[in-house]
Amino acid sequence: MLKWFQRLSIAEDEFLYKSSLRIASVFIVTGLPFAISLLLNGQSVLAIFSIGIIAVLALNALSTYRYKRYHTDIILFGLVPIVTVFLLESLLTQGLYGSLWCFPAVIACFFMLPERRAWIASTIMLAILIPNIWLTFDTSLSFRLSIALVMVASFTAIFIRMIVNQQQKLQKLAVTDELTGLRNKRTLENELTTTIEQSKRTLIPVSILILEIDHLKQIYEKYGQDIADGVLQGVSNYLKQRCRKVDLLYRLSDDKFLVVLFNAPKEKANLVAEQLRISIEKLYLLQGTNVTASFGIAGLSEHDNCHSLMRRAEQYLLKAKQHGRNQTFANDEEFD
Numbered sequence: 001m002l003k004w005f006q007r008l009s010i011a012e013d014e015f016l017y018k019s020s021l022r023i024a025s026v027f028i029v030t031g032l033p034f035a036i037s038l039l040l041n042g043q044s045v046l047a048i049f050s051i052g053i054i055a056v057l058a059l060n061a062l063s064t065y066r067y068k069r070y071h072t073d074i075i076l077f078g079l080v081p082i083v084t085v086f087l088l089e090s091l092l093t094q095g096l097y098g099s100l101w102c103f104p105a106v107i108a109c110f111f112m113l114p115e116r117r118a119w120i121a122s123t124i125m126l127a128i129l130i131p132n133i134w135l136t137f138d139t140s141l142s143f144r145l146s147i148a149l150v151m152v153a154s155f156t157a158i159f160i161r162m163i164v165n166q167q168q169k170l171q172k173l174a175v176t177d178e179l180t181g182l183r184n185k186r187t188l189e190n191e192l193t194t195t196i197e198q199s200k201r202t203l204i205p206v207s208i209l210i211l212e213i214d215h216l217k218q219i220y221e222k223y224g225q226d227i228a229d230g231v232l233q234g235v236s237n238y239l240k241q242r243c244r245k246v247d248l249l250y251r252l253s254d255d256k257f258l259v260v261l262f263n264a265p266k267e268k269a270n271l272v273a274e275q276l277r278i279s280i281e282k283l284y285l286l287q288g289t290n291v292t293a294s295f296g297i298a299g300l301s302e303h304d305n306c307h308s309l310m311r312r313a314e315q316y317l318l319k320a321k322q323h324g325r326n327q328t329f330a331n332d333e334e335f336d
C-alpha cells in the first residue's frame with residue numbers, strides 16, 4: 001500500500017538520499033544560469049518555473065543534509081507538478097528544443113523517488129506530456145518522441161530495479177551469516193539494545209540464551225569441514241524451525257549461537273533451552289555419535305544493557321561447560 005506522506009532515513013534508502021543531493025547540486029549549478037538567460041531573453045514564465053524548481057531542490061537538499069531525513073513528499077507533491085508545468089510551457093514556447101527537457105525529467109523521477117512513487121510520477125508526467133507532444137508536432141515526430149520517452153522511462157526503471165536488487169543482496173550479505181542463514185554479529189548490538197529498551201518501556205520480559213556446540217573443533221578435525229559445516233547447518237535449521245518468528249537468532253562465532261526470546265522470563269527461557277538441548281542431542285547429525293550443546297541463559301534485569309546481559313549469559317555458558325557440557329545453566333549467581 002502506498003503511503004502518501006513519507007520520509008525516509010538515510011539507513012532506509014541511502015541511494016535516494018545521495019542521488020537526490022547530487023541531482024540537486026547539478027541542477028542548481030547549471031539551472032541558475034539557464035534561468036537567468038531565460039529572464040534576460042524575455043521568457044519570464046519559463047524563468048519563474050526554473051527558479052521554482054531550483055528553490056524546491058535547494059529546500060529538499062538543505063532539509064535532507066541538515067536533518068538526515070529524505071522527504072519524498074517535497075519531490076512528489078512539490079517538484080513533480082512544477083516540472084510538469086515547466087515542460088508543458090517549454091513545449092509551447094520552444095518546440096523541439098523544449099521537448100528535450102522531458103527526458104532528464106523522467107529519468108530524475110527514478111533517482112529521486114522510491115520505486116512505486118517514481119512509477120506514479122513518471123506515468124502521470126507522460127500522460128500529460130505525450131498528448132501535448134502530439135498537439136505540438138507532426139505525426140512522425142510525435143510518434144518518435146513518444147516512443148523514446150516511454151523507452152527512456154522503462155529502461156531507467158529496469159536499471160533502478162537492478163540497482164535496488166543488488167543493494168538488497170549486499171545488505172543481506174552484510175548482516176547474514178553465509179553458512180547458516182542466521183543474523184551475524186554486525187546488527188546484534190543495535191537490535192539487542194532496541195529490544196532491551198522496548199522491554200523496559202513495555203515491561204515485557206526478555207531473555208537471551210547462548211548455546212555452544214560441544215567439541216565442534218574435534219568434529220572438524222575428525223570428520224572434516226564438510227561434515228562439521230553440516231552439523232552447524234543442522235543445528236541452525238532446527239533453531240529456525242523451533243523458535244518463534246518474533247525471536248531473533250544470531251551466529252556469534254564458529255560454534256556459538258545466540259537466541260533472543262521475547263515475552264520470556266528467565267524461567268521460561270530455561271525451559272526452552274532445556275527443550276532445545278534435549279532435541280539437539282536427538283538430531284541425527286553425525287553417524288555413530290550424538291551432537292550436544294551447552295546453554296547459558298540470562299533474563300533481562302532492570303539495570304541491564306546489551307553488554308551486561310550478554311556477559312552474564314556467557315558466564316552461565318562457561319559454568320555449564322565447567323559442569324560437564326550438554327546442559328543448561330541459569331541462576332542469579334554474580335560473577336567477579
